[in-house]
Amino acid sequence: MSNQAACVSIQNVSKKFGKHQVLMGINLEIMEGEIFGLLGPSGAGKTTLVKELAGFDTPTSGENYVLQEKMPSLQLINRIGYMAQSDALYEDLSAKENLQFFASLYGLKGKQQKQRIDDVMEMVNLSAHLHKLVSDFSGGMKRRLSLAIALLHEPEILILDEPTVGIDPVLRKGIWDSFYELNRKGTTIIVTTHVMDEAEKCDRLGLMRDGSLIAIGTPNELKENTNANSIEEAFLVYGGVTVED
Numbered sequence: 001m002s003n004q005a006a007c008v009s010i011q012n013v014s015k016k017f018g019k020h021q022v023l024m025g026i027n028l029e030i031m032e033g034e035i036f037g038l039l040g041p042s043g044a045g046k047t048t049l050v051k052e053l054a055g056f057d058t059p060t061s062g063e064n065y066v067l068q069e070k071m072p073s074l075q076l077i078n079r080i081g082y083m084a085q086s087d088a089l090y091e092d093l094s095a096k097e098n099l100q101f102f103a104s105l106y107g108l109k110g111k112q113q114k115q116r117i118d119d120v121m122e123m124v125n126l127s128a129h130l131h132k133l134v135s136d137f138s139g140g141m142k143r144r145l146s147l148a149i150a151l152l153h154e155p156e157i158l159i160l161d162e163p164t165v166g167i168d169p170v171l172r173k174g175i176w177d178s179f180y181e182l183n184r185k186g187t188t189i190i191v192t193t194h195v196m197d198e199a200e201k202c203d204r205l206g207l208m209r210d211g212s213l214i215a216i217g218t219p220n221e222l223k224e225n226t227n228a229n230s231i232e233e234a235f236l237v238y239g240g241v242t243v244e245d
């Protein structure tokens with residue numbers, strides 16, 4: 001990984017909502033072509049951080065650079081794919097109409113638009129439901145449709161906020177296979193999760209707790225450095241927490 005360029009550089013980023021300090025002096029570089037996972041309990045600040053990377057929020061202090069541009073940057077809209085934690089879908093439109101709407105925003109037209117819609121729906125295993133109203137979709141189907149939308153314009157960086165919540169293990173594996181496939185083709189993937197087995201699938205992890213990045217490394221490094229058998233155990237050691245049942 002040493003000869004890769006950083007495509008994300010987070011420089012001393014802090015964020016406050018009123019008096020509530022949500023991010024504290026985060027420094028992190030994410031390399032081109034890696035799958036980077038942000039792991040941490042609810043409220044750790046993962047969503048706040050990835051929202052800033054996607055250009056939907058700004059730090060109170062510090063700077064975020066994505067593809068060498070200071071964020072937020074309108075110029076990057078076509079180069080970043082973002083899947084938010086809550087689905088931003090039009091419930092009274094069909095899946096196809098939702099995809100067409102977002103495809104138009106990205107400037108995809110005609111045959112190319114149709115092809116991309118078919119490709120992404122196949123990737124998330126929803127091809128059979130193209131014409132169904134989103135209001136008739138299950139929670140997991142909505143997640144997968146949101147993912148399909150994030151993939152439409154073949155972004156160089158894909159930012160996914162808990163992409164597989166509410167998705168059953170078989171489909172989850174299928175979705176991770178798609179991530180690996182995209183990653184093989186060069187897409188950098190940044191994913192937040194609090195699922196430990198997903199964390200193991202990342203090239204590197206950033207462990208977050210109470211707005212701080214408490215450790216960064218490959219899953220193996222994090223386990224070896226703490227003499228832990230699992231990422232969960234490593235997390236607890238880095239966090240200075242003792243294991244309780």
Ligand SMILES: Nc1ncnc2c1ncn2[C@@H]1O[C@H](COP(=O)(O)OP(=O)(O)OP(=O)(O)O)[C@@H](O)[C@H]1O
Nearest residue numbers: 017022040041042043044045046047048049085194
């Ligand atoms: N717009 C906001 N206004 C005020 N507080 C906020 C806002 N957004 C987030 N927070 C607070 O910031 C903290 C971090 O939230 P964030 O959603 O980033 O955590 P998270 O690690 O992504 O958690 P989860 O896994 O539950 O999504 C929480 O305490 C949350 O209540």
